[in-house]
Amino acid sequence: MSKVFIALQTNDDTRQIIQAILADNPHAICNEQPAMVKIDAEGSLVVRRSTIEELIGRDFDLQELHINLISLTGNVDETDDELTLSWNA
Amino acid sequence: MQMDLRTVTIKPQRQTFDHIARRIGADKAATRYQEGTLEVQATHNFHYRPTWDPDHEIFDASRSAIKMADWYAFKDPRQFYYGAYTLARAKQQETAESNFDFVEGRGLADTLPAELTDTVLKLLLPLRHAAWGGNMNAAFITAYGYGTALTQPCIFHSMDMLGIAQYITRVGLLLGDDVEVLDTAKQSWMEDSAWQGLRRYVEDCFVLKDPLEVFVAQMVALDGLLYPLVYETIIDNVLSSKGGTPIAMLTQFMTDWFAETRKWVDATVKTAAAESAENKTQMETWITHWRDRAAAALMPIAQIALGAEADAITSEVVDQFNARMAKAGVSL
Amino acid sequence: MDMKVGKKKLGLKEKYQHMTRGLGWETTYQSMDDVFPFVKYEGIKIHDWDKWEDPFRLTMDAYWKYQAEKERKLYAIIDAYAQNNGHLNVTDARYLNAIKLFLNGISPLEYMAHRGFAMTGRQFPGVGARVACLMQSLDEIRHAQTQIHSLSNYNKYYNGFHDYRHMLERVWYLSVPRSFFDDAVTAGPFEFMVAIGFSFEYVLTNLLFVPFVSGAAYNGDMGTMTFGFSAQSDEARHMTLGLEVIKFVLEQDPDNLPIVQQWIDKWTWRGYRVLTLVGMMMDYMLPKRIMSWKEAWEVYFEENGGALFKDLARYGIRPPKWLDQIEQDKDHISHQAWATFYNYAAACNFHTWIPTDDELDWLSQKYPNSFDKYYRPRLEHWREEAKKGNRFYNKTLPMLCQTCQIPMIFTEPGDPTQICYREVDYKDNKYHFCSDGCKEIFEHEPEKYIQAWLPVHQIYQGNCFEEGVDPTAEGFDPLSAVLDYYHLAQGRDNLDFEGSEDQKNFEAWRGMATKNAA
Numbered sequence: 001m002s003k004v005f006i007a008l009q010t011n012d013d014t015r016q017i018i019q020a021i022l023a024d025n026p027h028a029i030c031n032e033q034p035a036m037v038k039i040d041a042e043g044s045l046v047v048r049r050s051t052i053e054e055l056i057g058r059d060f061d062l063q064e065l066h067i068n069l070i071s072l073t074g075n076v077d078e079t080d081d082e083l084t085l086s087w088n089a
Numbered sequence: 090m091q092m093d094l095r096t097v098t099i100k101p102q103r104q105t106f107d108h109i110a111r112r113i114g115a116d117k118a119a120t121r122y123q124e125g126t127l128e129v130q131a132t133h134n135f136h137y138r139p140t141w142d143p144d145h146e147i148f149d150a151s152r153s154a155i156k157m158a159d160w161y162a163f164k165d166p167r168q169f170y171y172g173a174y175t176l177a178r179a180k181q182q183e184t185a186e187s188n189f190d191f192v193e194g195r196g197l198a199d200t201l202p203a204e205l206t207d208t209v210l211k212l213l214l215p216l217r218h219a220a221w222g223g224n225m226n227a228a229f230i231t232a233y234g235y236g237t238a239l240t241q242p243c244i245f246h247s248m249d250m251l252g253i254a255q256y257i258t259r260v261g262l263l264l265g266d267d268v269e270v271l272d273t274a275k276q277s278w279m280e281d282s283a284w285q286g287l288r289r290y291v292e293d294c295f296v297l298k299d300p301l302e303v304f305v306a307q308m309v310a311l312d313g314l315l316y317p318l319v320y321e322t323i324i325d326n327v328l329s330s331k332g333g334t335p336i337a338m339l340t341q342f343m344t345d346w347f348a349e350t351r352k353w354v355d356a357t358v359k360t361a362a363a364e365s366a367e368n369k370t371q372m373e374t375w376i377t378h379w380r381d382r383a384a385a386a387l388m389p390i391a392q393i394a395l396g397a398e399a400d401a402i403t404s405e406v407v408d409q410f411n412a413r414m415a416k417a418g419v420s421l
Numbered sequence: 422m423d424m425k426v427g428k429k430k431l432g433l434k435e436k437y438q439h440m441t442r443g444l445g446w447e448t449t450y451q452s453m454d455d456v457f458p459f460v461k462y463e464g465i466k467i468h469d470w471d472k473w474e475d476p477f478r479l480t481m482d483a484y485w486k487y488q489a490e491k492e493r494k495l496y497a498i499i500d501a502y503a504q505n506n507g508h509l510n511v512t513d514a515r516y517l518n519a520i521k522l523f524l525n526g527i528s529p530l531e532y533m534a535h536r537g538f539a540m541t542g543r544q545f546p547g548v549g550a551r552v553a554c555l556m557q558s559l560d561e562i563r564h565a566q567t568q569i570h571s572l573s574n575y576n577k578y579y580n581g582f583h584d585y586r587h588m589l590e591r592v593w594y595l596s597v598p599r600s601f602f603d604d605a606v607t608a609g610p611f612e613f614m615v616a617i618g619f620s621f622e623y624v625l626t627n628l629l630f631v632p633f634v635s636g637a638a639y640n641g642d643m644g645t646m647t648f649g650f651s652a653q654s655d656e657a658r659h660m661t662l663g664l665e666v667i668k669f670v671l672e673q674d675p676d677n678l679p680i681v682q683q684w685i686d687k688w689t690w691r692g693y694r695v696l697t698l699v700g701m702m703m704d705y706m707l708p709k710r711i712m713s714w715k716e717a718w719e720v721y722f723e724e725n726g727g728a729l730f731k732d733l734a735r736y737g738i739r740p741p742k743w744l745d746q747i748e749q750d751k752d753h754i755s756h757q758a759w760a761t762f763y764n765y766a767a768a769c770n771f772h773t774w775i776p777t778d779d780e781l782d783w784l785s786q787k788y789p790n791s792f793d794k795y796y797r798p799r800l801e802h803w804r805e806e807a808k809k810g811n812r813f814y815n816k817t818l819p820m821l822c823q824t825c826q827i828p829m830i831f832t833e834p835g836d837p838t839q840i841c842y843r844e845v846d847y848k849d850n851k852y853h854f855c856s857d858g859c860k861e862i863f864e865h866e867p868e869k870y871i872q873a874w875l876p877v878h879q880i881y882q883g884n885c886f887e888e889g890v891d892p893t894a895e896g897f898d899p900l901s902a903v904l905d906y907y908h909l910a911q912g913r914d915n916l917d918f919e920g921s922e923d924q925k926n927f928e929a930w931r932g933m934a935t936k937n938a939a
Contacts, residue, residue, distance in 0.1 A: 002728030007631060009650050034711060035638035035646055036631070063479065066487050067494075069654045071627050073725050075732070076476055076661045080433045089731045097506050097934045101577035102926075107584040107908065124573055125566035129532055133590040134874045136603040141459045147606055148536075171563040172492040172570075179489030182482040221444040221548075228555055231539035237532075244539060244559050251552065252481030255440045262431075262439065271443050279446060292450040 001043040004074035004085040010037050014068045020051040036070055044074070044086035112161070125170035127161055129237040150235040155301040155361050155368050160236030163360050166352050167242075174245050177349075178252070181342055185256065188338040189263070197335040198264050205333050206264050212323065212393045213340075214265075214274030215284050217257040219315070222291035223250035226307040234300040242353050246308065249350070253343055260339045283393065286386035301361065302375055308354050310379035313413070314387055316347035318406045323394045351413075359417040369419065376414060377421050380407070437478035442471065445548040457546045463609040465681075466674035470547025473669055476661035477553075484556065488563070495567060495651045502644045503574040509934055510641040512708040514579075514927035515918050518771040519706035520572060520637075520645055521581040525770065526598045526698060527629070528568040529589045531652075533602040534617060535561035541610040550669075553662045557618075560655040564648075571648045578930075579923050581770040584908040588770055591885065592907050593876035594698075594762075596826045600873060601695045605688075607869070611670065612684050618663035620688035620741075624726050626656055629699050632717040636707045664729075671736040678737050683865070689741035690858040694825040700755035701762070704784065705776060713787035714755045723748075743858045746834045752791040753837055756784075760799065761830045764815035767900065770909050772918035775804040795837050812917055816900060818877045823852040823870055824859035831855050847871065 006021070008014045010032075018037055022028055028041040039045065052060045062083050074085035104110065105119035108128045113119060119127075135146045145152060150160065157163075169177070192198060198206075227247035234240040261270045278284050294306045320343045329337050337344075358376075362369040384407050391399035411421050431439070448456050460467070479487075501507070511517065535558050542554035576582035589595050605616040634649030667685075670677050700714035712720075730740040763773045776784065781800065784792045803813055819828035833839040843854040847867050854860040863870045879885050883892055886902045904911055913922055 002731055003724065004728070005725070009654075034635045036635055036650065038631075063483055063487065066477075066479075066654055066657070067490055069657045070650050071631055071653055072657050072660070073728065075664070078433065078477060087728050087732045089734060097509065097930060099506065099578065099930050099933075102580070103577060103583060105573065106576055106582070106586070108586045119573075121566075121570055124569050128586050129565065129569075130536070131529070131533070131590060131599075134879075136596070136600040136874050137607045137869050137872045139607045140869070141462070141607075141609055147603060171559070171566050172496055175485055175489045175492050175563075178481075178485040182485045185482065217444060218446060224555070225543060225551075228539055228543040228551075228558075231558065232536060232543045233540075240536070240539075241562065244535070244555070244562060247539075247542075247555060248481060248484075248559055251555070252485070254444055255480050255482070258440055258443075268439060271439060275443055275446065279449075289450040292448045292456070295448065295456040296451045 002087040002089065003040050003042055004045050004072070004087060005038055005040045006045060006047070006072045006085060007036055007038040007070035008065075009068045009070060010035060011068065016055040017047075017052055017065070017068070020055050021045070021047055024048050024051050041085075044084060046085075047083040049081050120168065122165070122168035122170050122173070126165075126237050126241060130235075130240070148235055152233055153235065153299050153301045154371050155299075155364075157236075157361070157364055157368075161238045162364065163236065163238040163357055165238070165242045166356050167349065169242060169245055169353075178249070181345060182252075184345075185342045188341055189259065192335045192338055193263065201264070201335065202332055205328060205331055205336075208394050209324075209328070209333070209336055210261060210265055210270055210274070211277070212319065212390065213257055214261045214270060215278040215281075216315075216319065217254040217261075217271075218275065218278045219287060219291055219311075220250045220254035220257065222294065223307055223312070224248070224254065226291075226294050226303050229297075229303050230300045234304075239300075239357070242357075243304075246350065249346060253346070256340070256342050260336070263339070283389040286388075287390060290382055290386045304357070305372065305375040306379040306383075308350075309358060309376055309414075310383045312347065313351070313354070313410050314380070314383045314403075314406055316343065317409060318387055318391060318403060320344045320347065322402060322406060323391070327394060355413065355417045358414065358419060362418045372419050373421065376419055380410065380421065433478055437475060437480065440480050441475070441548050441552050445546070445551075453546065457544055459544045459610055460546060463611050463680065465611045465670060465677050467547075467670070468673055470545075470550065472672065473547050473549040474665055475549050475553065476665045477658045479556065479658075488560075491651050491654065492563075492567075495647055496570075498647045499567075499571050499574070499644060502571075506930075506934070507643060508575055508578060509927070509931050510643075512640040514923050515772070515774060516640050516642065516706065516708050517575060517579050517923060517927075518581070518773075518918070519702045520575060520642070521579075521771040522698060522702060522706070523645070524568065524572040524575075524582055525585045525588055525592075526595055528565055528572070529585070530598055530602050531561050531565035531568065533606060535559075535565060537602070537606045537613055537617060540606065541613050544610040550666070553658075553665075554614075557655075557659050557662060560659070563655070564652045567648045567651065571644045574644070578926065580910070580921075581772075581914045581923075583914075587908050591876070592770065592909070593765075593768060593821075593880075596874065596876050597698070598695055600826050601691055604691065604869070611666075611680075614663070614666045615670075615681060615684040616688040616691070618659065619667050620663075620685060621692045622656065623660045623663040623729065624689060624722065625692045625696060626653075626660075627721040627725065628696055628717055630656060631721065632712050633699060633703055633707075636703060636709075636711045639709050639711050640707055667733065667738075668736070671733075671738070682738060685738065686742040687862050687865070690743055690856075690862065691825065693747060694827060694855075694859070697754050697758045697827065701758040704755040704787075705759045705780075708780075710780075710783060713784075715751045715787060718751045742861075743856070746856070746858070749834055750831070752788055753795070753832065756788070756792065756796040757830045757832070760796070761819075761828055763803065764813065765819070766917060767814045767816070767915050768904070768907075768909075770907070770914045772916065772921050772923065774918040775800050775807065791837065807917070807919075814916075818880060820853055821875050821877050822855035822859050823873060823875070824854060824863050825856075826873065826875060827855060829853065829855050 021039055022030055025041050025045050028039050028045060031038040031040060049060055049062050072085055074087055077084045104117055109119045109123055112127060130148055139147055224247050227243045227250060230243040231240045231247060278288060294303060297303050320340055324340055325337050362372045384403060388399060388403055391403050395402055414421055538554045538558035538561060542551050542558055545551045589599060605613050630649055630653040634646055638646035670681055703714045762769060766773045781797055806813055821828055829840055831841050833841045841856055843860040845852045845860060845863060880903055885906045887905050890902050909915060918924055
């Protein structure tokens, strides 16, 4: 399987988002670099709104991710509840 | 090693970039608008001719009949660079959002007289297509216009038009109770005789090749008559007096937007016309031509809301437009 | 920004659909061919624009809201950075030369991307595709301006930034990035999208913005780190647009495959050549190094790009051509480029230097197959010469590749001791190339590439002197005349870092911050 990744800036807003992504994707590997975190995962990776909301204790619109997003790979599927990155091969 | 960098006072070697300093003087710092705008577009030593237009350079002032000694004579009085633009729009969208919340939360749409709702749907919804046409025309100027001072406000304008099309869509979905209202409006746009003058106008703009003529047809003439007529006059005055104030809240973005944007449009007309007698004549010819076409195209649309009064009210709007142009140095 | 229809709340996809798709129409007063005149001449066949899948679904209100938040954060940092003399926090003043290269070579490309995406945004008949392109056009002017604004503060204190707009159109090495983008913008709308949206944004920009910008942070440059990451946050949208374009075009008609494949081959190679500059920035110009060019290439090109091309195989797309050579080159190109700029330091608006022993050791360790064998001895030799007062400045002009416009510095695949030369005769002229890739690209469109404004040819033709300069006058010094034409101050903007005004100023200013006044 190929790897997908999502990279986020590291700051106070993203700490819990990163935590949520890692919780929802036990197969993901968190790679810390200066000022950023790159999360790699075999096959696919899902960012789930409900998990983030539980951690931050408020409503979260997945499009808020754009503010601190650095980069990603894979085919993107975006709904109100989930953002999924995946490769078909 | 502890450093307290704040306490260090260093004399700068220069205040701004040389190409800015050559224009404003080397002794003062430039604004962000100036650094982000002046001479940003390439002008010399292009490598290849466009395969889609081999008669011109990539950026080529000769695409327009308007001649400028310096294309940076154009200035946006709002001083919009991307950051200033986005912050201004974010503030406006926040107001729009709370207006929509207010109308939705109190169920105000349901309190509107049915006749008024019907008028609004008929008048406003097909205009989402006209706004989309505006998006396309502004994109044309952004792409093929000359000089960042002119093209930059046009990308902002283009995206504003898309935003307006989307706000109109939201109004329709809120009042219409069903997504079919969008289809009905599109059918009107495509087929109803009342809308064909405007649709023809917009489509004719799509095939113009001179960026400044597109500017005149879209930003000066069409926007210049449509916004005062539909938003300032029909919605804010006429319909509001008939209990349609919630509608005026939902279209506040458009009213505010026009009041702001016309300052840039006026400044641009003024600068182009003041450059030379030839430019002035060209601008007058274009503005007269497109004003008359726009006024004729808007008349049957005004009738949807105004009935027999449409004629008189449209004439009034045209008079105001003429006065506005006279202030910008163009006598019609 | 919840939206309801009647009592029902719309989901993101459905909402976006209503907000965009229905907007366009089949024109009847003017023909669609006249309204969208450039959409057919490249040979791409599109049957149904409604099959377009929107990659991200931002309506304008959400766009304004989130982008304004990014801008607020970014400018707060830029202001604080300027007010606190943040530039004195960078690891050492050599670092500044990397960002001179950035402002001169990269920021103008952001602006070209802005205009290019406005062109495609105007020319595509499909609403979904047009909205995505125009939104990218708007983002790209953001990138140009946030970079200019961030780097403006450096320009106040350091040399070489001062006339980047003038230099862009004249200085020899800047024709490399510039001609790359001129090439893309002068192509049709579909090729532009494959060139910039896909090959550049998707396959290559991570290499610039992720490891290099993280490196800027590592070197204490919070300004560059902030605009870099802030720009890259838009890039996530752009990359998905690039991927969507490829999938959409390939799904529309099987005849599109060979055209798209040729573009992918061409633009991966063109982009790869431009990134040589970034390789050099990472390996030589960041005093504190985070990752070598080779390592970044392996992560962001080989691993990610590999996954991407595996995914695209179902459409019949194969990985780009010349990958064998690219695979070998990763051990070499950053070193070959640095050697070139070291040579031509007299004609550059930034400084070069020989790395310190520590840095040489780092390079030896990161490049075990190539550095000690081919590159370290040369650098050490130049260092010895410089110590004796013979700092080497090459005063001849290099032969340039007709396609990528980089001097002929790259070596034969399989033999790093032999410079690679290719040539083609076309209409009574001989054209020179650095590689099979650049030669083949030329052969596909010779009428385009013979137009190239090659800086060295232009100098020899006498087109690069200020007005009124007489090259036949006695004592005429061509280099100094060219530097005048470049607006490059001899002894200030150019030459070695050692002894430069930047070096002295930085030291003095930092000294003021760490010591008490006597």
